[in-house]
């Protein structure tokens with residue numbers, strides 16, 4: 541019986557991962573599949589950026605964000621590559637920790 545649950549659990553996890561990958565690809569396609577700053581287009585390093593930082597814990601993330609972009613609206617979102625996203629985030633002091641709150645302890649200058 542335990543083996544059945546372990547197998548079911550791993551299948552559910554695999555299905556969830558597939559679903560996240562699919563929704564992410566659809567969201568990236570809807571937003572143009574390339575970084576709006578530099579044109580980089582390798583999906584592995586593309587990220588969805590909230591154009592106006594919200595910095596709150598109710599910010600859409602992960603599959604909820606992807607579904608929102610695909611099914612509701614692309615307004616307020618853009619694609620940035622990992623480098624451009626990091627530069628924007630740190631230049632504007634938009635960094636938020638895992639709980640969505642601003643982390644002012646992160647240094648933004650070198």
Ligand SMILES: [Zn+2]
Nearest residue numbers: 575578621624
């Ligand atoms: Zn870029």
